[in-house]
Amino acid sequence: MCNENKFGGLWDDPERIKKYEKLFEDVFPGQTALDILHRKPAKDEHK
Amino acid sequence: MNTNSFYIDSCIFLGTIIKDENTRACKSFISRIQNDVFIGYISSFVTGEMINSILYDDNIKSTIKSEILHVILDMMISTKLKNFVPINNDMKVYSELRKADSRISESDIIHATYAKILDIPIVTTDGMLLKSQGLKKHIDVFYPSDVL
Numbered sequence: 001m002c003n004e005n006k007f008g009g010l011w012d013d014p015e016r017i018k019k020y021e022k023l024f025e026d027v028f029p030g031q032t033a034l035d036i037l038h039r040k041p042a043k044d045e046h047k
Numbered sequence: 048m049n050t051n052s053f054y055i056d057s058c059i060f061l062g063t064i065i066k067d068e069n070t071r072a073c074k075s076f077i078s079r080i081q082n083d084v085f086i087g088y089i090s091s092f093v094t095g096e097m098i099n100s101i102l103y104d105d106n107i108k109s110t111i112k113s114e115i116l117h118v119i120l121d122m123m124i125s126t127k128l129k130n131f132v133p134i135n136n137d138m139k140v141y142s143e144l145r146k147a148d149s150r151i152s153e154s155d156i157i158h159a160t161y162a163k164i165l166d167i168p169i170v171t172t173d174g175m176l177l178k179s180q181g182l183k184k185h186i187d188v189f190y191p192s193d194v195l
Binding site for chain 1: 057058068081104107126152172
């Protein structure tokens with residue numbers, strides 16, 4: 001069951017953003033957005 | 048070409064929440080969208096790619112998946128976006144771009160196809176897209192901080 005029930009206005013809600021960041025940090029430790037999407041980044045990445 | 052409109056890759060949204068080297072650039076870019084400086088376009092493929100990657104990740108507990116999916120939906124609902132829906136014959140552009148770089152995944156070519164149809168650049172942190180010379184012959188591909 002999903003505990004969070006708020007939808008919308010996320011970018012004006014720093015506390016909710018922090019909560020989400022912590023959730024992602026716990027679930028995807030050390031991973032990047034591209035890792036989550038199962039994309040293989042180029043060796044030397046974007047720049 | 049619309050100079051303040053951008054097609055937004057999935058990794059930009061996830062990049063705002065996951066802390067990696069691209070987070071600052073992704074957050075700044077999304078704030079420009081929220082402040083009406085930029086117009087941001089997505090399609091069902093952008094949302095779908097994120098949802099798919101969570102739903103079918105065997106390393107995430109099912110109880111946690113719903114929380115992660117909630118975050119993704121909250122991000123999409125909270126961001127001022129225009130949703131692009133292709134029409135008949137639009138997808139002929141796909142074949143053209145597919146030949147441009149065979150190393151790029153199908154979903155990324157779809158993103159690029161929609162950006163080309165809209166005649167706007169795509170914003171991404173994906174090195175494969177950013178470095179593809181073949182793709183750049185057809186569309187502009189930018190790292191988020193390069194357009195700020």
